[in-house]
Amino acid sequence: MLKRAFSLLLGAQVLFCATLRKVELTEEPNYARVIFTLSSRVKFKTGKIKYREKTLLYVDFYGTYPGRVKSRYYFENPELPLIRVSKKDRRRLRAVLYLKSLRKYRVFFLPSPPRVVVDIFFRGKEIPLLQQLGLKVRKIALDPGHGGKDSGCVNQKLHLQEKHIVLDIAFILRSLLENDGYKVILTRERDSFLPLERRTAIANGQGADLFISLHINSSRNPKAKGIESFYLNLAADPEAERVAAKENETSGKTLSQLGDILKKIVLNEKIRQSKAMAATLQRVLIRELRRFYPDVRDLGARGAPFFVLMGADMPAVLVEISFLSNPEEARRLRDPLYRARVAYALYLGIKEFIKEVEGK
Numbered sequence: 001m002l003k004r005a006f007s008l009l010l011g012a013q014v015l016f017c018a019t020l021r022k023v024e025l026t027e028e029p030n031y032a033r034v035i036f037t038l039s040s041r042v043k044f045k046t047g048k049i050k051y052r053e054k055t056l057l058y059v060d061f062y063g064t065y066p067g068r069v070k071s072r073y074y075f076e077n078p079e080l081p082l083i084r085v086s087k088k089d090r091r092r093l094r095a096v097l098y099l100k101s102l103r104k105y106r107v108f109f110l111p112s113p114p115r116v117v118v119d120i121f122f123r124g125k126e127i128p129l130l131q132q133l134g135l136k137v138r139k140i141a142l143d144p145g146h147g148g149k150d151s152g153c154v155n156q157k158l159h160l161q162e163k164h165i166v167l168d169i170a171f172i173l174r175s176l177l178e179n180d181g182y183k184v185i186l187t188r189e190r191d192s193f194l195p196l197e198r199r200t201a202i203a204n205g206q207g208a209d210l211f212i213s214l215h216i217n218s219s220r221n222p223k224a225k226g227i228e229s230f231y232l233n234l235a236a237d238p239e240a241e242r243v244a245a246k247e248n249e250t251s252g253k254t255l256s257q258l259g260d261i262l263k264k265i266v267l268n269e270k271i272r273q274s275k276a277m278a279a280t281l282q283r284v285l286i287r288e289l290r291r292f293y294p295d296v297r298d299l300g301a302r303g304a305p306f307f308v309l310m311g312a313d314m315p316a317v318l319v320e321i322s323f324l325s326n327p328e329e330a331r332r333l334r335d336p337l338y339r340a341r342v343a344y345a346l347y348l349g350i351k352e353f354i355k356e357v358e359g360k
């Protein structure tokens with residue numbers, strides 16, 4: 001109780017003296033992501049201002065001081081040449097984004113470190129076809145989880161790391177899809193670290209029509225086994241939350257900090273498509289793998305708050321392929337044939353989902 005009161009006090013103190021630490025821009029064709037890193041979580045508000053026939057976008061950070069950030073950030077991007085940061089009044093710090101054109105924008109918060117992310121879609125952006133017409137899939141983004149300093153889950157005994165296995169499966173899956181004429185984007189092609197928020201940014205920037213994140217599961221219970229698929233949603237059950245918490249770990253985020261984002265997720269019309277894709281991938285994975293491994297356990301397709309799926313413009317799914325903590329499944333994961341079979345089952349699942357959305 002005392003501890004709780006103390007932390008509340010600290011929380012309140014932090015709330016009123018946050019500083020803005022960094023202003024960064026990541027660029028993709030027709031799309032930009034601005035990341036404001038703060039010292040702590042703050043209330044923020046965004047809006048548009050008309051200025052000499054131009055649209056400016058502002059973000060107000062309440063109870064925030066400029067810290068050591070500059071007052072002007074110039075970029076070589078003709079669509080977003082300048083961001084100005086200044087004190088709006090005693091209570092607010094205002095960042096103004098000078099835009100050449102604006103089709104739509106989206107703002108969300110990411111904790112640890114606290115960040116306010118602004119996605120700006122410029123005019124002329126190619127809208128993903130699935131979104132536009134609800135029928136064509138051309139580009140598929142595959143996201144091999146983890147990488148570099150983040151190895152994901154590991155099996156010490158067999159010297160296996162999640163990051164290597166999922167990259168291997170992604171390579172096989174890419175060649176299968178490319179063989180059918182699909183364009184495939186890999187979020188990483190090497191054993192390199194990639195922050196969660198960069199992964200969907202890459203897929204968005206390249207106009208991918210589908211996003212599939214590949215992971216290997218693990219549990220403290222060595223008997224836990226099976227395959228499960230997830231789409232982004234408020235986790236309803238503790239088990240789904242557990243898996244999400246594990247995959248969210250690289251950024252040290254806690255689920256309780258999700259409040260603001262969740263409202264946006266609920267409104268996201270992509271959820272229905274993502275849910276349908278998760279269900280199809282899961283069904284086909286189980287069906288195909290049971291032909292060789294009759295004991296494969298079906299853990300189902302569920303919604304969970306995965307950070308890596310947030311901010312995706314297209315249907316997005318995360319697949320947890322077997323448990324590295326289960327001795328039998330770890331042995332399978334070591335076997336190149338099992339990896340190839342998983343990749344092939346995923347390939348068939350993706351094809352079935354495309355058939356569903358394209359109505360053939």
Ligand SMILES: [Zn+2]
Binds near residue numbers: 145
């Ligand atoms: Zn993982």
